[in-house]
Every structure is written in structure tokens, then in C-alpha cells.
Amino acid sequence: MTADIEIRNVSKHFGAMTVLDDLSLSIKAREFIVFLGPSGCGKSTLLRMIAGLETVDTGEIAINNERIDHLPPGKRGIAMVFQSYALYPHMSVRDNMAFGLENIGMPRDVIEARIKESARILEMEHLLERKPGQLSGGQRQRVAIGRAIVKEPKAFLFDEPLSNLDAALRTRTRIELAQLHQRLQSTMIFVTHDQVEAMTLADRIVVMNNRKIEQIGSPMEIYDRPATKFVAGFVGAPAMNFVEATLDRSSRNARARFADGISVQTEIASDQTIDGKYTFGIRSEDVRIVPAGQGNADGVIDVLERLGERTLVYARLGDGQQIVGSDVGNSRVAVGDKVGLAFDGRKSHLFGETGRAWHAREV
Amino acid sequence: MRAPAISIKGRAFGDRVLLALVILLSLVMIAPVLWVIGLSLKENAELMANPNSVFQAPYTLKNYINTIGTSSVFVWVFNSIIVSGGLTLGTLILSSLAGYGFARLNFPGRNILFVIVLFGLAVPEQAVLVARHQIFSMLNFHNTYHGLILPGLSASFGVFLMTQYFKAIPKELDEAAMLDNASRFRTFWKVLLPLTVPAQATLGIFTFLGAWNDYLWPLISATKKDMYTLTVGMASTQTNFAQSEGIGFLMAQAVFAGAPILIVYLFFQKYIVTAVSGAAVR
Numbered sequence: 001m002t003a004d005i006e007i008r009n010v011s012k013h014f015g016a017m018t019v020l021d022d023l024s025l026s027i028k029a030r031e032f033i034v035f036l037g038p039s040g041c042g043k044s045t046l047l048r049m050i051a052g053l054e055t056v057d058t059g060e061i062a063i064n065n066e067r068i069d070h071l072p073p074g075k076r077g078i079a080m081v082f083q084s085y086a087l088y089p090h091m092s093v094r095d096n097m098a099f100g101l102e103n104i105g106m107p108r109d110v111i112e113a114r115i116k117e118s119a120r121i122l123e124m125e126h127l128l129e130r131k132p133g134q135l136s137g138g139q140r141q142r143v144a145i146g147r148a149i150v151k152e153p154k155a156f157l158f159d160e161p162l163s164n165l166d167a168a169l170r171t172r173t174r175i176e177l178a179q180l181h182q183r184l185q186s187t188m189i190f191v192t193h194d195q196v197e198a199m200t201l202a203d204r205i206v207v208m209n210n211r212k213i214e215q216i217g218s219p220m221e222i223y224d225r226p227a228t229k230f231v232a233g234f235v236g237a238p239a240m241n242f243v244e245a246t247l248d249r250s251s252r253n254a255r256a257r258f259a260d261g262i263s264v265q266t267e268i269a270s271d272q273t274i275d276g277k278y279t280f281g282i283r284s285e286d287v288r289i290v291p292a293g294q295g296n297a298d299g300v301i302d303v304l305e306r307l308g309e310r311t312l313v314y315a316r317l318g319d320g321q322q323i324v325g326s327d328v329g330n331s332r333v334a335v336g337d338k339v340g341l342a343f344d345g346r347k348s349h350l351f352g353e354t355g356r357a358w359h360a361r362e363v
Numbered sequence: 364m365r366a367p368a369i370s371i372k373g374r375a376f377g378d379r380v381l382l383a384l385v386i387l388l389s390l391v392m393i394a395p396v397l398w399v400i401g402l403s404l405k406e407n408a409e410l411m412a413n414p415n416s417v418f419q420a421p422y423t424l425k426n427y428i429n430t431i432g433t434s435s436v437f438v439w440v441f442n443s444i445i446v447s448g449g450l451t452l453g454t455l456i457l458s459s460l461a462g463y464g465f466a467r468l469n470f471p472g473r474n475i476l477f478v479i480v481l482f483g484l485a486v487p488e489q490a491v492l493v494a495r496h497q498i499f500s501m502l503n504f505h506n507t508y509h510g511l512i513l514p515g516l517s518a519s520f521g522v523f524l525m526t527q528y529f530k531a532i533p534k535e536l537d538e539a540a541m542l543d544n545a546s547r548f549r550t551f552w553k554v555l556l557p558l559t560v561p562a563q564a565t566l567g568i569f570t571f572l573g574a575w576n577d578y579l580w581p582l583i584s585a586t587k588k589d590m591y592t593l594t595v596g597m598a599s600t601q602t603n604f605a606q607s608e609g610i611g612f613l614m615a616q617a618v619f620a621g622a623p624i625l626i627v628y629l630f631f632q633k634y635i636v637t638a639v640s641g642a643a644v645r
Contacts, residue, residue, distance in 0.1 A: 073538070087539075088539070088540075088554055090557045090558060100543030100545075103543055103544040
């Protein structure tokens with residue numbers, strides 16, 4: 001069973017504070033959607049509104065074209081995995097999974113069959129008689145997912161479910177979640193502030209900030225063509241380089257000029273841009289390290305981060321601005337070296353004063 | 364390496380001193396109990412002649428046989444069990460429901476009501492005794508079980524304890540239960556209440572012991588001998604010459620009276636230790 005979810009003009013206030021402001025979103029059946037954003041952006045509130053744990057002040061939420069925002073949580077046909085897992089501590093794993101099904105009066109043999117199947121999918125048959133206190137963090141996480149699976153819901157909601165796991169387990173669970181989605185083919189909504197989780201899991205990412213949706217798109221759309229400066233800065237590690245710039249719009253493509261006379265020829269159409277101040281943006285992998293004097297600018301290396309497959313080079317320009325560039329894994333450069341920075345104009349971005357983005361023409 | 368060895372030695376010595384102190388205090392505590400048991404096993408006449416004969420044979424079960432045959436102690440024990448048990452059960456039910464309400468429900472006047480409950484902790488029983496006596500008189504509640512049980516049900520401490528305990532349970536459990544289609548009562552009954560067992564045990568033990576040892580209200584409310592609780596009943600046997608002529612018989616009654624409470628201690632030892640140390644309230 002799977003579901004289209006439609007969120008129309010939804011707003012939410014806590015007292016005088018607006019948490020979500022006139023937000024609309026369509027989620028297609030079988031889609032894996034990730035709500036990504038910083039703490040306090042409203043992503044968890046939106047998820048809880050879909051679940052029915054928060055009321056909708058204005059607007060409506062529909063599943064398969066049926067309004068559900070007036071229904072209690074248990075009647076919406078959805079299952080949720082909480083950040084803290086919220087397993088019932090005094091019940092065995094089996095009872096945790098059976099509880100929701102018993103509440104709707106499902107026959108015992110059907111419940112048993114569903115528990116058996118879920119336990120098989122999640123490889124936790126041996127844990128069924130244990131209590132949550134006897135499980136590791138990863139196992140509890142698995143049980144929480146199992147408790148959701150047995151309900152065969154129309155949609156799964158995940159509220160930062162990986163944040164309590166250690167790094168290795170988080171990576172493994174992330175992969176398992178992706179596999180689970182492929183296997184179940186259910187609609188899944190996943191809330192996180194971790195962009196790696198968002199990029200690796202999502203069919204589409206909904207980037208949220210400051211009560212609103214900043215951008216909805218596939219992970220690579222979000223990464224390559226961020227709609228706003230916030231998205232460009234929030235998604236990607238290290239964060240995109242930003243430099244204040246003015247535009248020379250005299251030729252077909254705009255040229256960005258920095259304060260100290262450095263300029264970069266972009267492939268952004270001049271006639272698409274408008275008058276005003278701009279911020280030039282470029283990702284670290286689009287800034288190559290070259291011998292001094294051979295790039296767009298020269299800088300002195302402050303810090304090196306050797307990641308194995310590449311080396312991140314933090315270089316300081318003459319005016320004190322730091323730019324992160326990328327070099328090969330076994331780079332010979334050292335802290336204190338003067339190097340050249342070659343900006344790839346085809347991959348550069350411009351951001352207006354309102355944060356709106358311009359990108360190079362799509363090839 | 365020497366310093367830790369010395370400190371371990373020092374600690375071992377400290378532990379021994381503590382142990383000796385605990386043993387000494389235990390003897391002080393247990394001595395009256397042993398004295399009571401000793402007296403109950405002696406002939407009254409022998410004790411009248413020489414009170415120290417308690418340390419010498421012969422011993423007899425005559426006092427116990429007399430108690431079983433003639434004393435009302437079993438009626439009083441039964442009354443105390445009904446009153447203490449009823450009061451404990453009632454307090455646990457009401458305090459749990461009220462605690463859940465204060466911790467989880469939003470209703471007008473919640474905070475003011477909770478403050479009123481807390482005020483209840485500060486009002487001594489003596490302050491309301493006369494008024495309560497008159498009300499119970501008008502309602503013909505004296506010399507009834509409910510007359511003995513009802514006043515104790517307004518348990519401010521119980522409501523406060525359970526409220527704090529329910530508040531400490533993560534709200535995600537309620538939310539998970541809501542998503543699991545559980546009604547509010549089912550969430551309370553199947554999910555939250557079982558998690559409060561340590562607090563229930565603490566409250567239950569304190570309430571039971573408090574009710575078992577209560578003397579003042581039963582003395583006022585239970586004026587008929589067959590409605591006496593144990594404390595009032597035992598006091599009523601302390602006639603002018605009982606201390607001298609029937610001390611063995613009195614002590615045999617006391618042993619019967621203490622037995623139920625000893626059983627409670629034996630069964631709930633773990634919870635009593637937790638309750639007294641306060642560790643149950645997290």
C-alpha cells in the first residue's frame with residue numbers, strides 16, 4: 001500500500017510565533033522525500049502535522065486525495081519512527097510490534113504472520129522476546145522500523161531516526177533504509193539536518209529554512225543548481241565558497257569582479273541578470289590548485305585536509321578572504337605555500353541580494 | 364603505588380567501623396521485638412514474680428492459645444487489613460488518575476488545582492479533625508469501613524508523586540500509542556501505568572504502613588469494639604492491671620498484630636529500600 005500526499009497552503013503557529021508559513025508540497029506515491037534544514041526550520045513540525053501529532057492551523061493535508069488533517073493519528077494509515085524510537089520499555093519486541101495491530105482488533109494469527117514477516121525482513125527474529133532495555137541502539141532502531149512495517153502503512157514517517165547512532169552504524173542503517181524503500185516501494189518521508197543522509201536517501205529533497213520551503217528537487221539538482229544562497233551554503237561539505245562581487249555584463253556571459261581586482265568569467269547569461277550587488281559562489285571541487293600565477297587568483301595555504309581521494313586546500317587571498325579548493329589525494333602542497341586558484345567558470349553561481357540564484361546555462 | 368594501598372586499608376577499617384555501628388543499631392532496633400517475643404512465651408504468673416525470667420526456660424505457647432481462643436485481635440487485624448488495603452488500593456487508583464491528569468491533560472485551572480493539591484501537604488490532620496468528625500457524624504459514616512478509609516484517600520503526596528512520575532515519562536510514548544490507534548485510556552492503562560510501578564510501590568508501601576499504624580482517626584471514628592483497628596484495639600487492652608497481670612498475653616497479641624506488617628516487609632523489601640532511599644523517583 002502506498003500513497004500520494006498533498007500538502008496545501010499549510011500554516012502553523014505556536015502562540016505568536018509562526019512555525020510554518022503557507023507551505024505547499026506534493027509527494028508522489030513510492031517517493032522517498034527528505035525534509036532537510038537547520039534546527040528550528042519547521043521540518044519536524046511539518047512531519048508531525050502529517051502524522052497528526054500537531055494540528056493544522058490553516059490549509060489542508062490529503063492522502064490519496066482524501067483529507068486527513070481532521071483525523072486522529074491512528075486513523076491516517078501512516079506509521080512513524082521517532083528519533084528516540086519511543087519503544088514501549090515494558091513490552092517485548094513482539095508486543096511492541098503487536099500493540100498497534102491489537103488496537104484495531106486484528107486476529108492473532110494475522111498479527112503473528114505480520115510480525116514474523118517484518119522480523120524476517122529486518123533480520124531480527126532472534127530479538128522478538130527481548131525487551132528494549134536489552135537491545136543495542138541499532139537493534140532498537142530496527143525494532144522501531146519493524147513496528148512501523150507491521151502496520152503496512154500508506155506512508156512511513158521518519159523523524160531524524162539515525163541521529164542517535166554512531167557514525168558507522170548510521171552509514172549501515174542508511175543503506176538498509178534505502179534497501180527497505182526499494183523492497184517495500186512505500187512512500188517515505190524522512191526528516192534530517194544531515195545533508196549526507198538527505199543526498200544519499202532522497203528521490204527528492206525539500207530544503208526548508210525559516211518557516212518556508214527554499215527548494216524542492218533531486219539531490220543533484222539541489223547540489224548543482226541551488227535555488228538560493230541558503231541552499232547553496234547549506235548543502236555540500238565543505239560549504240560553497242562565497243565572494244562579494246560586481247558584475248561586468250557587457251559581454252554575452254557575465255564576468256564577476258571581486259574587490260581586489262580578481263575576476264572570473266562565468267557562463268551565466270548577462271541578459272538574465274539584473275542590476276545590483278552579487279555574491280559569487282563556487283564549490284571547492286570547482287576550484288583547482290595550480291602553480292602560483294597560473295589561476296584566477298593567488299593565495300597562501302592556511303589549512304590542508306587530506307581526505308584520501310582528494311585534498312581540501314584552504315587558501316587565503318590577498319584581501320583576507322578564505323577560499324577552499326580541491327587538489328589530488330597525494331597533493332604535494334603544504335601549509336604556507338603560495339598557490340594559484342583556478343575557478344571553473346562553467347560551474348560558478350551568482351546570488352542576488354535577495355538570495356536568488358543564477359547558474360550557468362544547462363548543457 | 365603506596366598511597367592507594369594505604370587508602371584501601373583506611374577504607375577497609377572505615378567499613379569495619381561502619382559495620383560494627385550498623386550491627387549495634389540493628390541490635391537496638393531488634394531488642395524490643397525479641398523482648399516482646401520472649402515475654403509472649405512466658406507464663407503471666409511467672410513474669411509477675413520475676414520479670415527477668417524471660418531469659419530462663421520454661422517457655423510456653425499458652426498465651427498464643429489463649430489469644431486465639433479469647434482475644435479480638437484477629438477481628439482487629441482483619442479490620443486493619445480491610446482499612447489499610449482499601450486505603451492503599453484507593454490511593455493508588457486515585458493518585459494515578461490524578462497524576463496522569465495533571466501531567467498529561469490540558470484543562471482549565473490545572474495549575475491552580477495542582478497548587479491546591481500541594482497545599483494539602485501543609486494542612487495537618489488535627490486541623491480538620493473536628494469538622495471531619497461532624498460531617499461523618501451527619502453522614503452516619505462512623506463505625507464503618509468507608510468511614511475509616513475515606514479521609515485517607517485525599518492523598519496530596521500521592522497525587523504529587525504520581526504527577527512528577529508521569530511527567531518524567533517521555534511524551535513520545537503517548538504519541539507512539541496514538542499512532543498505534545490506542546485510545547487515551549488504553550494508552551494510560553497499557554503503556555504509561557506499567558511504567559509507574561516503582562512509584563506505585565513506593566506510594567503503596569508508605570500508604571499501607573501509614574494506615575496500619577494510624578491511631579488518631581480510628582480512635583475517633585471507630586467507637587464499637589468490632590470496628591476497632593489493630594492500633595485502637597491493642598490500646599483498649601491496656602487496662603489498669605494488664606501490664607502486671609497479663610503481660611505475656613498482651614505480648615502474644617502484639618506478635619499476632621505485627622505479623623502482617625512483617626509479611627509486607629518481607630515481600631516488598633526491595634521496594635521499601637528504594638522508597639526510603641528516594642531512588643524510585645527519577
